[in-house]
Amino acid sequence: MKKVSHDIKVITDRLLRSWVRCRRKAWLDRYGAQEQRLWTPHRTLQLDHQQRSFVAFMPQKPGRGIGACITGKHGVIGLRLKGLGPSGQLLESHPSLLERIQGKSIWGDFSYRPVLGRQGRRVTREHRLSLAINGLLLEHLQGAKVSEGLAICKTKTHLTIEHINLEKDRIQKELKDSLHKLEEDLRFKDPPPITSDRRKCVICSWRGVCNAEAIAEGHLSEVCGIGASRRKILHELGINSLDSLAGFDPETLKKSLRVYGEQHSDIAHQIISQAKAQKNGNIERLDPTKALPELIKAPGVLIYDIESDPDAREDFLHGFVRVEKKLSGGWDLKGAKYHPILLLFEHREKYSWERIKCKMKKYQNWPILHYGETEVLSIYKMAERQGESKEQLKLLQNRFIDIHARLRKHWRIPLNSYGLKSVAQWSGFKWSQPGADGAKALLWWRQWRDAEHQSWSRSNSLRWILQYNQDDCLATWKVAEWLFEQDQNHS
Ligand code: SF4
Incomplete structure (x- = not known):
């Protein structure tokens, strides 16, 4: 990949979330042709679920913007935070919700902490880093420490509230490293490679662009049965494309894969046959008995x-x-x-x-x-x-x-x-x-x-x-x- 002096300007929390999902997505969000993006319902579903969680968490209507912080509203939305990152980057974030808590800030005897709605079963790195960047910028604004953020989730029967400690060295280091790596990625002229875990692509707005590229390149992830870890192993063995896998000798591959474990060597024949089927458009019967x-x-x-x-x-x-x-x-x-x-x-x-x-x-x-x-x-x-x-x-x-x-x-x-x-x-x-x-x-x-x-x-x-x-x-x-x-x- 060629490095060019892209002017990074500002790094947003949204870009950071994209980067956590897929490095390439963040690059495409910033430099990709916007007309090639495909609509996906996942963001709408996520916002809808977040809204439900917020209503269950805070029945009173939140205030909006900096005025709501100054007057000490119980909840605040629509606030844009700006400031410098750990390595001096210009950062910007839009916290989904701030909750007023006890403490001292430039506005009085109270301060705020960030809250987000969590979809899915557990708190992920994306949630942690979102809260961390919001916490960092909120500290600058309110002149008071933000020691924790909340990840909340409304289910059919109850509301789960998880407290995420933002003072931990580990999370601060994770934020610093991630922002640094994101900045590095954004400096390159070309986007990072297509992710090895193609399951992520199903819900990504760039799937049209990336799928077309993967097919055109004969990307290994296009072979059914090859996930991220198997693809990495095949790369180590010098097999980098669907065509090269289709042309490989099954017994040789089986032997080479044995060092990585039986689960890999056992399917050597299968993945080569699948690659051949996809390359040549063949249908093959695997079992002579009737299917139905x-x-x-x-x-x-x-x-x-x-x-x-x-x-x-x-x-x-x-x-x-x-x-x-x-x-x-x-x-x-x-x-x-x-x-x-x-x-x-x-x-x-x-x-x-x-x-x-x-x-x-x-x-x-x-x-x-x-x-x-x-x-x-x-x-x-x-x-x-x-x-x-x-x-x-x-x-x-x-x-x-x-x-x-x-x-x-x-x-x-x-x-x-x-x-x-x-x-x-x-x-x-x-x-x-x-x-x-x-x-x-x-x-x-x-x-x-x-x-x-x-x-x-x-x-x-x-x-x-x-x-x-x-x-x-x-x-x-x-x-x-x-x-x-x-x-x-x-x-
Ligand atoms: S489609 Fe897949 S590879 Fe492309 S940006 Fe999205 S997640 Fe990454």
Whole structure:
């Protein structure tokens, strides 16, 4: 990478958060072509959750800006903090919320500490550094030490408040080092390399730019089954691209990987074959038995998909599509029916479970297809909570067929991901709402839940959620149908 004298100007807390997620993201945020950014619902979801946490934490309305600090409001929002960093950098931050606490500041017998809303299960480095930069600049402004910040999280049942000690040497050193490294990265003419942990890219606004570059370069992370640590090992062995992996001898790789552990050497053949499949566009059968024997005599299938809210820890929608087998033997997709079961406030889980049970009973001998393990785990736990017997739980488990697991067991296909979106699109399925995904469905759910009764946007949000869920069921069917056809063609 070439170093140029980029004028860094100011480093913001937002840039620091981006950098913690991915070094390249911070660079692109500053110098990337803004028109290439893709909208992602994650920021909106995060702000929405933060707002809920703040309301639960501080019922009284906070004041705004410096005036609110001077008058000693209980909470303050909309404040812009400026000052110098540990190495003299010009810093700027916008704390989400300040809470008044006991102490002495330039404004009187009180001071403030920063508060942020935490999404996810634990406090991360991103949360710690955000609080640390806010704390540092707040100290300059209020003329009083900021010894801690709060990370708060509202769940369905309670509010968690975690106190983060900002005086610790470790956190101050972490802030200093991170700001220094971020500054260094921003001086380069070219962006840092694509992250080795490509899972981060799914929710990143730069995914369009980076995915295109990764494909064009034949990036190793494009090979399905190669995560960050395996990619690092392959680099050490001199394998730097999809093409070089595809051309490698499997036995030689197996031997070389043995020093890194059996878990790596065992999959040498698999990753080379996957790279070859992706390079040449080949499909390969891995298991000669039928992938979906249950469908041969089934009178029909139910396809099941859930939509979840991870913060509330609830599955808010259970969707079923019913597809009957025609007397002639084919599947009656035109007559397919969608049955959504929404978990509403006024209903308890018991009500949803009764309706799900009723549906499964009505189509007793029909297998239930789903994609990935989430659905079956979720419904199993729900049945357990509702006091179903061990025999019932066993029967329940036996009815569910994970199409993703069957695909992985029986076929190798030329895709960089075996996720539903990727495989169903490859099989020819088109989602009726382009760009929709689980995060968008969650956003629509929250908009629907919070909107005024009968409003236009409320009914639209619900329509979009149901359409998305129905499409996911039909996409699952598309993959199952492909597997079933292969069963017929290769018998
Ligand atoms: S898409 Fe991935 S590699 Fe690119 S900036 Fe975002 S997280 Fe980093």
